[in-house]
Amino acid sequence: MEKCIFCEIVAENIPCTKIYESENILAFLDIAPVNPGHTLVIPKQHYPTLLDLPPALGQELLEALQKVAKAIKEGLQADGINLGMNNYRAAGQLVFHAHFHLIPRYEKDGLTLWPQQKYESETKMQEIAQQIINKL
Numbered sequence: 569m570e571k572c573i574f575c576e577i578v579a580e581n582i583p584c585t586k587i588y589e590s591e592n593i594l595a596f597l598d599i600a601p602v603n604p605g606h607t608l609v610i611p612k613q614h615y616p617t618l619l620d621l622p623p624a625l626g627q628e629l630l631e632a633l634q635k636v637a638k639a640i641k642e643g644l645q646a647d648g649i650n651l652g653m654n655n656y657r658a659a660g661q662l663v664f665h666a667h668f669h670l671i672p673r674y675e676k677d678g679l680t681l682w683p684q685q686k687y688e689s690e691t692k693m694q695e696i697a698q699q700i701i702n703k704l
């Protein structure tokens with residue numbers, strides 16, 4: 569089996585710039601930041617995507633995300649923070665060990681994310697909602 573780079577980081581076989589750690593969570597700087605201070609928050613155990621994460625991890629994970637987001641905002645005087653997660657190749661996931669991106673943002677950093685568009689009609693919007701709701 570191919571080695572997972574984030575598992576290697578957790579095992580300390582590959583170095584990282586550690587920001588925060590709790591029993592089941594590790595946060596470290598992304599080596600190719602969108603803005604300096606861009607941090608990855610990961611479960612120490614290997615789960616490929618959001619859909620594989622055990623809900624019981626939720627509280628510790630949210631605690632870590634909030635703690636690190638607050639520290640980024642205050643420590644780097646960020647005006648805002650993006651929380652992002654890429655799941656599956658089509659969404660840009662490159663490392664298949666679930667991870668959350670915390671990205672410091674600034675009023676004038678010139679970044680534009682998410683090109684958006686309107687639904688073609690209210691009916692279409694309702695139809696799409698139903699396709700999702702049917703699977704809940």
Ligand code: AMP
Binds near residue numbers: 654660664
């Ligand atoms: P994703 O596209 O969401 O799978 O993002 C993977 C992220 O991991 C990218 O932003 C990479 O820059 C980052 N990355 C890859 N290898 C390392 C590493 N060894 N240390 C820190 N960040 C890494």
Ligand code: ZN
Binds near residue numbers: 574575613665
């Ligand atoms: Zn892994």
